[in-house]
Amino acid sequence: MSDWSPEVYGRFEDERTRPARDLLAQVPRAEARRVVDVGCGPGNSTELLVERFVGAEVVGLDTSPAMLAEARRRVPAAHFAEADAATWLPESGTDVVFANAIYQWVPEHLAVLPRQLAALDAGAVLAVQMPDNLAEPTHVLMKEVAAAGPWAAKLRGAARDPLPSVTTYYDALKPFARRVELWHTVYNHALADAAAVVEWVKGTGLRPFLDPLDDGERGAFLEEYTRRIAAAYPAARDGRVLLRFPRLFVVAVR
Amino acid sequence: MSDWSPEVYGRFEDERTRPARDLLAQVPRAEARRVVDVGCGPGNSTELLVERFVGAEVVGLDTSPAMLAEARRRVPAAHFAEADAATWLPESGTDVVFANAIYQWVPEHLAVLPRQLAALDAGAVLAVQMPDNLAEPTHVLMKEVAAAGPWAAKLRGAARDPLPSVTTYYDALKPFARRVELWHTVYNHALADAAAVVEWVKGTGLRPFLDPLDDGERGAFLEEYTRRIAAAYPAARDGRVLLRFPRLFVVAVR
Numbered sequence: 455m456s457d458w459s460p461e462v463y464g465r466f467e468d469e470r471t472r473p474a475r476d477l478l479a480q481v482p483r484a485e486a487r488r489v490v491d492v493g494c495g496p497g498n499s500t501e502l503l504v505e506r507f508v509g510a511e512v513v514g515l516d517t518s519p520a521m522l523a524e525a526r527r528r529v530p531a532a533h534f535a536e537a538d539a540a541t542w543l544p545e546s547g548t549d550v551v552f553a554n555a556i557y558q559w560v561p562e563h564l565a566v567l568p569r570q571l572a573a574l575d576a577g578a579v580l581a582v583q584m585p586d587n588l589a590e591p592t593h594v595l596m597k598e599v600a601a602a603g604p605w606a607a608k609l610r611g612a613a614r615d616p617l618p619s620v621t622t623y624y625d626a627l628k629p630f631a632r633r634v635e636l637w638h639t640v641y642n643h644a645l646a647d648a649a650a651v652v653e654w655v656k657g658t659g660l661r662p663f664l665d666p667l668d669d670g671e672r673g674a675f676l677e678e679y680t681r682r683i684a685a686a687y688p689a690a691r692d693g694r695v696l697l698r699f700p701r702l703f704v705v706a707v708r
Numbered sequence: 709m710s711d712w713s714p715e716v717y718g719r720f721e722d723e724r725t726r727p728a729r730d731l732l733a734q735v736p737r738a739e740a741r742r743v744v745d746v747g748c749g750p751g752n753s754t755e756l757l758v759e760r761f762v763g764a765e766v767v768g769l770d771t772s773p774a775m776l777a778e779a780r781r782r783v784p785a786a787h788f789a790e791a792d793a794a795t796w797l798p799e800s801g802t803d804v805v806f807a808n809a810i811y812q813w814v815p816e817h818l819a820v821l822p823r824q825l826a827a828l829d830a831g832a833v834l835a836v837q838m839p840d841n842l843a844e845p846t847h848v849l850m851k852e853v854a855a856a857g858p859w860a861a862k863l864r865g866a867a868r869d870p871l872p873s874v875t876t877y878y879d880a881l882k883p884f885a886r887r888v889e890l891w892h893t894v895y896n897h898a899l900a901d902a903a904a905v906v907e908w909v910k911g912t913g914l915r916p917f918l919d920p921l922d923d924g925e926r927g928a929f930l931e932e933y934t935r936r937i938a939a940a941y942p943a944a945r946d947g948r949v950l951l952r953f954p955r956l957f958v959v960a961v962r
Contacts (some may be wrong), residue, residue: 620950621950624944628944642891644888692879696875
């Protein structure tokens with residue numbers, strides 16, 4: 455996948471920051487020595503961690519140099535480094551591992567997260583949020599358009615598997631946890647119209663479908679996808695379109 | 709329905725208070741003149757409001773004298789009064805109307821809530837949380853057991869209708885709101901066993917099914933209901949049972 459665009463991603467910053475705030479609100483620690491933001495992106499969530507854990511060493515990790523550069527500019531109080539969320543493990547002294555909207559991209563995260571939790575000191579917290587929207591029209595329609603077009607062969611591997619059940623996460627984390635909290639929040643974003651729904655997923659879920667295409671294919675894919683989105687998301691009375699967006703939250707205390 | 713039991717209700721106080729805290733966290737006001745807790749119950753949510761809005765006049769309303777007595781003992785800093793959530797309207801100077809787990813009992817709340825919102829001053833906030841769990845096994849099985857037993861005629865009116873769609877709430881409130889936020893959170897409560905699931909709903913959703921029955925019927929109903937609950941909620945690996953519990957949240961700014 456090509457490098458992420460901080461500008462497209464930042465367009466929906468307010469709406470996108472709420473899940474990170476909701477996750478942080480459930481982290482049962484008043485203080486921390488070291489806080490790590492795994493998959494920090496442009497630093498939105500890192501900024502929240504710096505505000506919440508005054509005096510802590512806050513570290514942001516990402517694989518994208520563009521995102522890290524943006525994050526450094528935005529949050530000078532934190533440190534940033536390149537690291538892979540699939541293999542990184544916390545060192546002793548880390549009191550909070552925070553991973554906002556990153557582990558849905560790591561298919562083996564059901565093995566990774568218990569390993570991270572096991573590596574933490576007693577009382578430290580692993581806090582994870584992942585979009586769980588692959589059964590929503592936005593994502594079902596991506597797959598339908600991918601399968602129906604002349605690009606079907608190119609896009610064969612683009613669709614991800616849905617997240618496992620809540621009980622699966624509970625069973626994987628509980629052996630290493632004093633306490634595990636698991637919940638979904640289903641947000642409803644009131645967007646201007648169907649085109650705004652497409653813009654919303656363009657920066658994230660749609661990328662594996664668009665990146666393999668050439669310019670002509672991309673235009674045709676987007677046109678067909680937008681048509682189907684408009685049919686699946688009828689407008690509310692004031693003309694706006696409610697984008698239903700479920701996310702899974704995990705908070706485990708070592 | 710007979711009067712509520714503060715003791716049974718309080719047994720799950722911590723778990724039950726989280727939705728109120730989650731709702732309060734999204735109320736976009738730092739200060740308030742007057743805050744009203746509609747359907748305050750034993751004062752759990754009123755206590756949160758007193759902590760959050762220092763200096764505000766906080767008023768708790770309920771129809772149950774037993775709940776009001778318990779609330780007065782628990783939260784001496786607030787005022788409490790008997791009032792019906794279906795007809796009460798806020799007076800001018802009210803900056804927050806808070807209604808935690810009450811309006812699911814008021815079938816006409818889709819008319820009541822816009823009326824309350826319309827009565828508020830500009831910038832005041834209506835914040836509502838309702839269980840939206842009538843499609844969960846806990847509630848589907850109540851209806852099944854009610855329909856299948858010798859008590860079917862007695863329990864004909866016990867089941868409530870599911871909540872309307874999110875768009876329905878959006879359309880009803882938007883004409884009176886600067887901003888409307890709507891979301892569901894689906895909690896997963898790790899309970900000891902199937903019997904604990906039954907205990908959980910006994911204080912709330914099961915009451916309209918148990919109250920019309922005599923003692924013998926009640927025992928037989930609970931036995932059959934517990935059997936079905938045990939089958940519908942298999943244990944996690946550590947033996948605990950995850951009770952999925954969806955709730956709808958509404959925050960509207962006048």
